[in-house]
Amino acid sequence: MNIGIDIGGSTTKIVGFIDGRIIDPLSVEASDPIASASGALGKFLTVNKLSLSDIKSIKITGVGASFLGNALLGLQLTKVEEFKALGYGGLFLSKLKKAVVVSMGTGTAFVKASPDGIFHLGGTGVGGGTILGLSKAMVHLSNFETIIETARSGKPDYVDLSISDISRIEIGNLPGHLTASNFGKMNDQATKNDVTLGILTMVFQVIGMLAIFAARAENYQDIVLTGKLVHVFRAEKTFSELAELYKLQFHVPMHAEYCTAIGAAIS
Numbered sequence: 001m002n003i004g005i006d007i008g009g010s011t012t013k014i015v016g017f018i019d020g021r022i023i024d025p026l027s028v029e030a031s032d033p034i035a036s037a038s039g040a041l042g043k044f045l046t047v048n049k050l051s052l053s054d055i056k057s058i059k060i061t062g063v064g065a066s067f068l069g070n071a072l073l074g075l076q077l078t079k080v081e082e083f084k085a086l087g088y089g090g091l092f093l094s095k096l097k098k099a100v101v102v103s104m105g106t107g108t109a110f111v112k113a114s115p116d117g118i119f120h121l122g123g124t125g126v127g128g129g130t131i132l133g134l135s136k137a138m139v140h141l142s143n144f145e146t147i148i149e150t151a152r153s154g155k156p157d158y159v160d161l162s163i164s165d166i167s168r169i170e171i172g173n174l175p176g177h178l179t180a181s182n183f184g185k186m187n188d189q190a191t192k193n194d195v196t197l198g199i200l201t202m203v204f205q206v207i208g209m210l211a212i213f214a215a216r217a218e219n220y221q222d223i224v225l226t227g228k229l230v231h232v233f234r235a236e237k238t239f240s241e242l243a244e245l246y247k248l249q250f251h252v253p254m255h256a257e258y259c260t261a262i263g264a265a266i267s
Contacts, residue, residue: 001054002017002018003041004017004061006060007064007068011028011036012064014027014261015261025258025262028043033067033068034068036064058078060078060264066079080264082109085263086226088113088262088263088267089263090224090259092266093254093262094224096251101223102207102223102225104207104225105227107126107129113224121218122214128144128229131203132144135196138195141192148200148233150192150193151197151200152197154195155197156198156201157185158187159183161180173245174245178245182201182202183202200235204239211250212246215248221249222248224253225239225252226256230256
């Protein structure tokens with residue numbers, strides 16, 4: 001079995017890969033990269049009733065990979081550059097030959113993936129960290145799950161300025177309900193629910209539009225979304241609206257949150 005480990009700033013993801021088949025990916029929370037990598041590997045072996053002798057190779061990637069040496073629990077480590085792992089994983093999971101692959105984590109990264117190679121296109125600091133930081137500053141919520149649940153019953157009416165708020169007719173091909181300005185209509189009647197929804201909307205609209213710009217620049221039609229944020233309810237709605245408006249295809253493959261770990265394992 002080949003093992004891929006993606007060591008992030010707060011979460012480490014691990015996946016097994018054998019005969020073209022993904023084996024029970026899982027994650028652990030820990031701020032220390034060495035402890036989280038060791039804990040993830042130990043947990044993976046225990047859950048799947050495996051021993052160290054069952055492992056053929058371990059490939060690591062992510063921001064925390066630089067803190068590890070050449071071995072983990074006595075097994076040799078191979079380090080894989082994070083953007084390459086992201087691209088390999090995105091193409092494998094989506095079964096596409098070429099795509100812009102987006103990693104939505106604390107911040108967001110964009111790579112071009114094709115048979116010609118994996119190339120980093122750029123990124124933005126807008127991501128999960130933005131959701132947490134703005135929610136804490138604006139509505140005093142710091143738990144990610146609580147923020148998402150609070151936003152579920154939110155409404156944009158008192159937070160975001162739409163095109164219909166400033167124009168009686170559609171502008172170009174833009175429908176009236178489209179956001180003209182995030183938080184451009186903020187008033188005193190906005191509740192915590194409304195504000196947290198506005199934060200989610202802004203983050204996913206920024207990520208979605210940057211992904212569209214990247215895809216258009218490369219003349220690509222497919223965008224693969226990866227990372228934990230793909231499961232947030234507002235993400236699906238936002239990306240669906242953008243896909244319809246700009247005639248591009250967003251893909252959310254199974255195991256999308258483990259994309260980079262999978263890409264490391266198969267690279």
